[in-house]
Amino acid sequence: MKPDTQPVTGWLADVKFGPDGLLPAIAQDAASGAMLMVAWMNAESLAETAASGRAVYWSRSRGRLWRKGEESGNVQIVNEIRLDCDGDVILLKVEQQGGIACHTGRASCFFRRLDGAPDAPTWTTVDPVLKDPELIYK
Amino acid sequence: MKPDTQPVTGWLADVKFGPDGLLPAIAQDAASGAMLMVAWMNAESLAETAASGRAVYWSRSRGRLWRKGEESGNVQIVNEIRLDCDGDVILLKVEQQGGIACHTGRASCFFRRLDGAPDAPTWTTVDPVLKDPELIYK
Numbered sequence: 001m002k003p004d005t006q007p008v009t010g011w012l013a014d015v016k017f018g019p020d021g022l023l024p025a026i027a028q029d030a031a032s033g034a035m036l037m038v039a040w041m042n043a044e045s046l047a048e049t050a051a052s053g054r055a056v057y058w059s060r061s062r063g064r065l066w067r068k069g070e071e072s073g074n075v076q077i078v079n080e081i082r083l084d085c086d087g088d089v090i091l092l093k094v095e096q097q098g099g100i101a102c103h104t105g106r107a108s109c110f111f112r113r114l115d116g117a118p119d120a121p122t123w124t125t126v127d128p129v130l131k132d133p134e135l136i137y138k
Numbered sequence: 139m140k141p142d143t144q145p146v147t148g149w150l151a152d153v154k155f156g157p158d159g160l161l162p163a164i165a166q167d168a169a170s171g172a173m174l175m176v177a178w179m180n181a182e183s184l185a186e187t188a189a190s191g192r193a194v195y196w197s198r199s200r201g202r203l204w205r206k207g208e209e210s211g212n213v214q215i216v217n218e219i220r221l222d223c224d225g226d227v228i229l230l231k232v233e234q235q236g237g238i239a240c241h242t243g244r245a246s247c248f249f250r251r252l253d254g255a256p257d258a259p260t261w262t263t264v265d266p267v268l269k270d271p272e273l274i275y276k
Contacts, residue, residue, distance in 0.1 A: 011252065011259050024162050024176060024227075033171025035220075038162060038227040050252060050259060081252040082173075083261055085240050089162075089176045091248045102223050110229045114149065114188060114219040121149050121188060123221055 011050075012043055016088040022058055023088050027101065030079040030093040036101035037109040039066070041090060053078050055092055072136045074098040098131075105129040105136060149188075150181055154226040160196055161226050165239065168217040168231040174239035175247040177204070179228060191216050193230055210274045212236040236269075243267040243274055 017023050021043070027036040039057035041049070045065055048056040055076035059066035069075030080093040102109040111127035155161050159181070165174040177195035179187070183203055186194040193214035197204035207213030214232040221228060240247040249265035 011261060014261055026164060026173065026176065028171075028173055033166075035164065035166055035173075035229055038164065038222060051256060082248040083250040083252070084176060084247040085242050085244075085249070086247070089247075091173055104223050106223075109222040109224070109227075110220040111223070112221040114221070118189060123149060123152055 012047060014087055015043070015046065015083060015090070016086065017043060018088070022060070023090060025055075025057060025090040025092060027055060027076055027092045027094050027096075030095055034108055035110055036076075036094070036096055036107070039068075046090065049078060049092070050081060055094060069097060072098070072100070072103075074100050074136070076101070100130055100136070103133060103137075105131045105133045150185060152225055153181070153184065153221060153228070154224065155181060156226070160198070161228060163193075163195060163228040163230060165193060165214055165230045165232050165234075168233055172246055173248055174214075174232070174234055174245070177206075184228065187216060187230070188219060193232060207235060210236070210238070210241075212238050212274070214239070238268055238274065241271060241275075243269045243271045 022040045024038055025041040026038050029036055040060055042058040045056040045058045055068040055078055057066045057068060075097045076094040078092050078094055082091040099107055101107060106127050106129055111125055112123040113126045114121045115124040116122050160178045162176055163179040164176050167174055178198055180196040183194040183196045193206040193216055195204045195206060213235045216230050216232055218231040237245055244265050244267055246265060249263055250261040251264045252259045253262040254260050
């Protein structure tokens with residue numbers, strides 16, 4: 001099913017998907033508050049997330065539903081789903097199984113920090129790889 | 139200046155803006171970890187954010203730079219700028235002046251939570267209005 005042909009009814013009608021049928025979804029660690037990742041959702045993935053209690057995104061690169069952890073085992077258990085004031089961003093508060101959200105083997109996708117002199121800053125990797133990605137996606 | 143005509147050099151070259159010249163930027167409270175809001179940035183707004191230490195977004199509705207707090211006074215002091223693994227989402231860790239990020243007068247834009255029976259959930263407003271928006275934007 002294409003992202004833009006998903007029927008939208010009930011609580012889903014309050015969610016404003018973009019012209020491509022997608023909106024950004026943020027995953028935050030429910031316990032620590034750490035920002036884990038941002039991915040995209042269509043109506044079908046949001047509906048399945050709500051029904052199953054596990055994070056399901058829409059993979060733009062693969063053009064299909066992406067049940068987070070389907071390959072890595074690093075499933076996200078969803079404790080809470082929130083919607084922002086404009087209705088166009090979803091926030092998930094999750095329990096990250098395996099403690100690794102990022103495909104690089106790190107806890108969070110936001111592992112690069114802007115550091116250095118204000119006139120010449122650089123992106124510095126500040127978070128460690130917890131598990132070799134080759135072992136995650138074997 | 140249009141979003142897609144901004145020159146991109148140095149650290150900005152690692153940031154992948156979308157076809158429209160924009161990417162999502164997440165603001166998180168630096169102290170509490172609370173998710174505050176998501177807005178959009180072009181290269182110019184990100185460069186000014188880094189240089190000034192205050193959050194500057196691109197307002198899609200107004201088609202211009204949006205210096206957060208320019209009307210409300212609720213400026214965001216930026217403690218940290220992070221980039222995700224794909225280079226297409228920015229995370230700001232901020233000190234939210236006035237304690238209000240949302241135009242509805244709430245601390246966070248994510249004040250609606252999906253509650254109720256799994257087969258018929260509804261969005262419930264769970265966070266209070268801290269200040270009447272008419273007093274914020276007077």
